[in-house]
Every structure is written in C-alpha cells, then in structure tokens.
Amino acid sequence: MAFHHVPVMLREVLACLDPRPGQAFADGTLGGGGHSEAILQAIGENGTLYGIDRDEAAIRAASARLSGYPGFRAVHGNFHDVKTLLPGVRLNGGLLDLGVSSHQLDTPERGFSYHDDAPLDMRMDPSRGMTAAEWLNSVSEADFRQALWDWGDEKWAARIAQMLMEKRAQAPLRTTGDLVAVVDAAIPKAVRRKDEGHPARRTFQAVRIVVNDELAPLEQALNDWVDLLVPGGRLCVLTFHSIEDRIVKLAFRKMQNPCVCPPKAPICVCGRKPKGRTVGGAIRAGKDELEENPRAHSATLRVFEKEEESP
DSSP states (O other), X not given: XXXXXXXXXXXXXXXXXXXXXXXXXXXXXXXXXXXXXXXXXXXXXXXXXXXXXXXXXXXXXXXXXXXXXXXXXXXXSOGGGHHHHSXXXXXXXXXXXXXXXXXXXXXXGGOOOSSSOOBSOOOSSTTSSOOHHHHHTTOOHHHHHHHHHHHHOOTTHHHHHHHHHHXXXXXXXXXXXXXXXXXXXXXXXXXXXXXXXXXXXXXXXXXXXXXXXXXXXXXXXXXXXXXXXXXXXXXXXXXXXXXXXXXXXXXXXXXXXXXXXXXXXXSOOSOOOOOEEEOSSOBOOOHHHHHHOXXXXXXXXXXXXXXXXXX
C-alpha cells in the first residue's frame, strides 16, 4: 500500500511558519511528507528541511517523494529526541503533527484501526518496543484502568479493565478484534448504540499512546524544540484530541510565564526567563477543509514564537 497522508490545515501551518528561501525547518512527524513538501517549495534549493519520523515506512516513502528537493534531510527517530537527532542545528521553524497517519490507520497489519481484525501491534516504529498485544496481556487491571482514564477519557474504564482480565484469563488477546470484543462486552449495547463514534476508539487511543509513549515526554520535547529555534522562530503543533492539546497549551503557557515566585512577591527571584510567547489561541480548520478532509474536524493548531534577542 502506498504511503499517503493528506496534510491537515496546510494553509494555516504555512501562514504561521512563514517559510522563506534559504531558511531551515524541521518536520518532527514527517508521515507522507505533505507538510514537508510545501515547506521545501517555499525555502528553495538553498533551504534545509529535516524530516523526522520513527516509522521507517514513512521515511522511505517520503524520501522517494521528496528526492527532487536538494534541501531535504530524512532522519529516522522520535521527535522527542530532537536535540540528539539534530545536534547543533538551529531552526527557523518546526512542525509537529501529533495525529496517526492515514497510512498507519489504513494498513490493517499495523493494528491501529478498530475497523479491521488484524494483529495487535500499534507500534509507530515496528522495529522496537512492546506491541499492544504484549502490553495488554501483561498489564495489571489497575494500570489498564488508569491508562483508559488518563489517555482515553473513557468513562467505562473500570468495566473495560475488568473485562480485559476476564477475557485474558480465557485466552491471550492477539488481534484488534479481540480488543474490540473486550470493549463491546464491557459497554452495554444501549450505550454503544448512542455513541457518536466507534465505542472502542477511546480504548484504542489510550493503548496506542501507552505503547508509543506519546505524551509523557511531550512537555519536555516541546521545550527542546523551542530551544533549537532562532529568535523569532516558530513551533507549530497540531493535536487531535483534548488530552494532548491540553499538554501543549499548558507547556506553551509555562514557557511564556515560567516564574514560580509567589504572586505577591515584589520582585522575581526564581530567575526563570520566558522562552517566548504563544501566538494567538487555538486555530481550527476552515469550512472548506472540514468538508473535504474528515481528519481536520478534530484538529487544533497552536503556535509558539521564540523570544527575540534583546538589542
């Protein structure tokens, strides 16, 4: 299957990053390369774009797609490790699209989709780490329940965790269908019928986040990305659910107002300096895009600008 991905809020991302000839950018979630290609077109042959992805399939496909751009540099790795992946690099802008790529969802054997019965994998980098099946067959009831609460906002977390233990005692979970069956058995049929989306979507989201360790390192990663920006450079982050958006919003707020001194203190003594400022608030996709791209409905774009150097 060809690696494809429709870039979400491309026009808004380009407007916020404002890429210009000769500048340097990094796309920390390269995916199909849609955002990256648009940036490469703007920065020209003297500009540089580092495309980072933990999925080697994405690296291969995007490298083929972007082979005609001399400034493209593919980097296999996790954007959480940007300072290690791009040592000494200074960026005019960075982009993080935290959603699952269309290719990953549409490739059944990757195990991300609850619509197909496929092996329970869910790893964004299939070459390393524990699969979803391995985690689900070893996790405690309490830890699974907590994961569903923390990363899925799942109100039926306790019942789903209990059902996982019961099903697992009969036979290990091996496929996405097995996990869907756990959710179906836990949530009453009348409730499932009223659910606007698939009843298993929150559980799959929580498991995916845990398996790929997506959110625990996110706040530090955002700080690291801002550290690599030149003064006036911008970091754009696309989120697709309220949990990760809340982390991004609070991280940006702390970078803008890092002082931890008591509110009534006459002067700041903690010595923490702002890294920059949040540009605007939550940006949503326009009406035209919402009609053409279903993924855009849940997308939120937030932008942080590195503080300019004092004269």
